[in-house]
Amino acid sequence: MVDLTQGGIATGTLTNGAGGNRKVVNVAGLPLQDCIALLALNNNAAQLAVATNLCTAHYAKFIDPGAVAGAQATLATDPFLNQVTPAAQPVLPNDAIGGCVTPSATCTVTGNLAKAKVTLLAIDRGLNRFFAGNTACGVCHVTPQFTLQTVAGLTGFGAAAPLPEPPGLLRKAPPERPMERMVAFNGAAAVYDAGFYNIGIRPTPEDLMIGDQIGGVPLAFSKLAEIIAGGDATGFDANKIGRIAAEFTGGLLQIPTSPTNLAPRPWSLDLICGPGLNGNGNGEPNNNPIPRCVTNVIPGERLLRHGAAHTPTLRNVKFTGPYFHNGAKMNLNQVFETYATAGHMTTLNFNNLDAGMRLINIAPEEKAAVIEMMETGLTDWRVAFEKGKFDHPEICVPNGHDPVTGETKLAGILPVGSDGNANRLQTFEEQLNGVTTGRAQTLADDCTVPDVSDIDVPPAPL
Numbered sequence: 425m426v427d428l429t430q431g432g433i434a435t436g437t438l439t440n441g442a443g444g445n446r447k448v449v450n451v452a453g454l455p456l457q458d459c460i461a462l463l464a465l466n467n468n469a470a471q472l473a474v475a476t477n478l479c480t481a482h483y484a485k486f487i488d489p490g491a492v493a494g495a496q497a498t499l500a501t502d503p504f505l506n507q508v509t510p511a512a513q514p515v516l517p518n519d520a521i522g523g524c525v526t527p528s529a530t531c532t533v534t535g536n537l538a539k540a541k542v543t544l545l546a547i548d549r550g551l552n553r554f555f556a557g558n559t560a561c562g563v564c565h566v567t568p569q570f571t572l573q574t575v576a577g578l579t580g581f582g583a584a585a586p587l588p589e590p591p592g593l594l595r596k597a598p599p600e601r602p603m604e605r606m607v608a609f610n611g612a613a614a615v616y617d618a619g620f621y622n623i624g625i626r627p628t629p630e631d632l633m634i635g636d637q638i639g640g641v642p643l644a645f646s647k648l649a650e651i652i653a654g655g656d657a658t659g660f661d662a663n664k665i666g667r668i669a670a671e672f673t674g675g676l677l678q679i680p681t682s683p684t685n686l687a688p689r690p691w692s693l694d695l696i697c698g699p700g701l702n703g704n705g706n707g708e709p710n711n712n713p714i715p716r717c718v719t720n721v722i723p724g725e726r727l728l729r730h731g732a733a734h735t736p737t738l739r740n741v742k743f744t745g746p747y748f749h750n751g752a753k754m755n756l757n758q759v760f761e762t763y764a765t766a767g768h769m770t771t772l773n774f775n776n777l778d779a780g781m782r783l784i785n786i787a788p789e790e791k792a793a794v795i796e797m798m799e800t801g802l803t804d805w806r807v808a809f810e811k812g813k814f815d816h817p818e819i820c821v822p823n824g825h826d827p828v829t830g831e832t833k834l835a836g837i838l839p840v841g842s843d844g845n846a847n848r849l850q851t852f853e854e855q856l857n858g859v860t861t862g863r864a865q866t867l868a869d870d871c872t873v874p875d876v877s878d879i880d881v882p883p884a885p886l
């Protein structure tokens with residue numbers, strides 16, 4: 425259910441049957457389908473119906489009352505998802521629990537509760553598909569943040585180191601390593617910066633992204649490490665890079681452990697080796713030019729940095745459109761279509777494309793389930809209504825310049841109290857379509873915060 429429910433998951437225990445036949449299930453972390461399978465006393469239809477009633481009624485209590493099913497995963501012919509067409513409907517309208525407030529075997533899952541069941545099952549199905557091999561979204565959008573490109577993703581802050589360390593997973597114990605050597609889309613081994621991938625959104629030479637440099641210093645760790653190791657520094661500032669290299673003592677840079685724990689933690693410019701590269705040197709797969717996986721970047725070896733974009737989190741992705749770094753896609757359906765063809769520039773970007781990309785050929789209802797999972801399941805509905813933890817004071821944001829004075833124009837994002845807004849935020853597509861309901865950040869309001877609204881005016885001389 426991911427974030428659809430307040431707190432992310434349903435908790436508690438459910439009981440079915442009595443005496444020796446009694447079944448008690450702790451539902452924490454269980455998909456609805458598993459709850460039903462575990463709680464049914466046997467596999468017959470009557471028992472499955474009883475378990476469905478009990479589990480759905482219980483799970484429904486955790487669904488945020490503001491949650492609506494997705495508008496994009498429409499599929500009129502699919503009984504599994506057609507409830508969400510054509511417009512977004514509440515997952516659980518106010519009266520939904522109805523006779524099932526106290527779950528019992530006889531309280532039937534009908535009407536509104538049946539809708540909640542369909543949505544929950546669709547989200548579970550979408551989540552499974554998201555991580556399944558032939559879709560492989562999860563190799564880059566790694567849980568729990570749905571990206572590897574976070575401090576927690578790279579270092580395991582807050583999470584124990586996985587034991588034994590599976591091949592291909594980044595090291596979660598010091599020294600952290602921000603790079604991996606792996607087999608790329610074209611079959612050759614290459615080193616890349618964890619969490620940055622070329623997924624073929626634009627032609628690589630047109631948009632280098634972390635393949636670029638600023639002030640003579642490469643943006644990618646992989647190129648930095650390669651230059652420090654003696655690789656080609658043409659076009660870079662050797663002096664600056666030398667100074668960066670000097671910061672590493674014995675190959676390790678000491679960085680604060682976290683914003684609240686400043687004890688230094690060693691950070692290394694070494695790498696880990698992905699699947700297929702940990703071999704014994706006797707014939708690596710895919711013509712790997714590097715016989716054994718060494719943990720340093722070798723001068724001259726292939727780096728997978730040109731055109732590589734940061735992987736964004738997908739939490740609350742319903743509201744982060746337009747999608748991709750260049751805002752190329754209007755909705756999640758279009759995003760999925762981009763992936764289905766292994767990106768738009770598969771041929772052009774062949775030598776830089778990430779190996780996680782593939783041609784995706786799945787049933788329409790599977791695709792719809794993935795979209796429903798992203799659109800409905802990954803939304804924290806408190807965010808959608810700017811409630812509770814996600815309320816805020818007025819926020820002033822720069823919005824271009826005054827054409828006459830050249831001063832920064834500041835727009836005000838209106839303040840919200842802890843009860844949130846009456847209407848949820850609008851999606852990019854809704855704004856594009858001129859939908860008038862919902863709350864849009866139009867940047868049409870002025871900033872009214874004293875001392876901030878005139879922030880660009882030079883201070884008066886004393």
Ligand code: HEC
Nearest residue numbers: 560561564621625733734735744747748749759763778780
């Ligand atoms: C090879 C790694 C990789 C794989 C596999 C992958 N993604 Fe992504 N994803 C990325 C990167 C990198 C971006 C950012 C691209 C950009 O900004 O140009 C991204 C962006 C997105 C976005 C846009 C988010 C936003 O706020 O703009 C969505 C949605 C998304 N991915 C969903 C998926 C789905 C669904 C799948 C599986 C079908 C998938 N991704 C597979 C790496 C990957």
